[in-house]
Amino acid sequence: MTDCSTCVVRNRAICASLDATEIRALGKMGRKQKVRQGQTLLWEGDGAPVVANVLTGVLKLVVSTADGREQIVGIVFPSDFIGRPFGKESPYTVTAMTDAEVCIFNRNNFDEFASSHPDLQQKLLRRTLDELDRARHWMMLLGRKSASEKVASFLLEMSERLSGQGCGATMPQGWFELPFGRQQIADILGLTIETTSRQLTKMRGEGVLDLPSRREIVINDRAAMETMAG
Amino acid sequence: MTDCSTCVVRNRAICASLDATEIRALGKMGRKQKVRQGQTLLWEGDGAPVVANVLTGVLKLVVSTADGREQIVGIVFPSDFIGRPFGKESPYTVTAMTDAEVCIFNRNNFDEFASSHPDLQQKLLRRTLDELDRARHWMMLLGRKSASEKVASFLLEMSERLSGQGCGATMPQGWFELPFGRQQIADILGLTIETTSRQLTKMRGEGVLDLPSRREIVINDRAAMETMAG
């Protein structure tokens, strides 16, 4: 049993469609759970009947081959939804990239609840459609863009999704902090860690961006970056 | 106004969730339209407020860059759904790969109808979730697989989705006919037409498959093909 009234994503997650009575019913089914950085919540092919909302932290959705190659197919932020409703098994591995908190539901219970709450289901549908659009545009990046175009596109998208999470102090325009390292950038872009690193170094050399620390990025010349993104 | 009672996909499309009264209401909003091979139904970024069901034929969803590179991000078969409900503009170009028939709706009308028919909306949600899973697994292929793995994976998936559409006569096990040419295979796999052709020729040389004609494929050794798919 969870108290949703104090939930940090109460108004942004799919729960926003529910009124006080409904949310209490849903809250009874859910429980809050902490996940440590690196910990895996769901395994690809696993039958674990679990869905969840993300409260805090960032998680990745990973598909991997038998021989260990990995592709990150989705990045999940607070208020986003995890898991596969109306399915049998999880189609990908879900792992925390930072320490995180999620609000977990039994999938069967959730499916049933969703079926009787059209507004929630419509919210879920809208979210899924957005994810599908994002995934398909990522397919273009993976299939047709060069390494430099990939890195530029990635930085621009991350700048969108991460801007304004600064520490309160006024950060330079274009500054943001990535919640993950080089290997994971590579796994998102379908590149190797070396190529990723080289592209970033090259962009720094050209003055398009600064790299104050490992995970910090400052985009100096957004227009140039957009041109590079193809 | 369309007569849904004789529709070829009446029981497979999302319309299957509706009863006789409802389907008549929906039918009033829709109209059947023929689309010629090569003709484009929706343009990427276009505001055309249109969604549709596919009755016959095969269409492709395409994302392209400013300089003309193309990536096919989805293939649409009969009973599948086209368009972006609850959105402003079409996120990709939709073009017919064969002559096709679609059942078109004004998006605003459809959105409204869907909002008041939870069963239809749930069918749409399930479909969208399936598409999302498919797209994400395709991301792994695009980002991490080699040319031969790509072609093998592609042929196996097409064999699944196209098997049993033979001309009535008993076709060899593993036979199917692709509804598109080499360039389009390349655009699906994120390869060039030359690499695609070479991989197919190589597989024929190894005896894994036969190529009776340009668009026909016969998988001789499915196990070997699965191994190659990675």
Add this chain to the structure above:
DNA sequence: CGAATATTTGAGGGGGGTCAAATCAAGTGG
């Protein structure tokens, strides 16, 4: 049969992968 289009085949080069080593950052214990 000839023209237009699609596919195959060939030759060559480059972008990004692989392997290896150097450098950097963050702890940890003395």
Add this chain to the structure above:
DNA sequence: CCACTTGATTTGACCCCCCTCAAATATTCG
């Protein structure tokens, strides 16, 4: 505070897979 360890990132050298450009061949259609 510093030596030392550990893991992440960068840099370098090399090479292979796939792309590019070009030409030959096959197929379709008027």
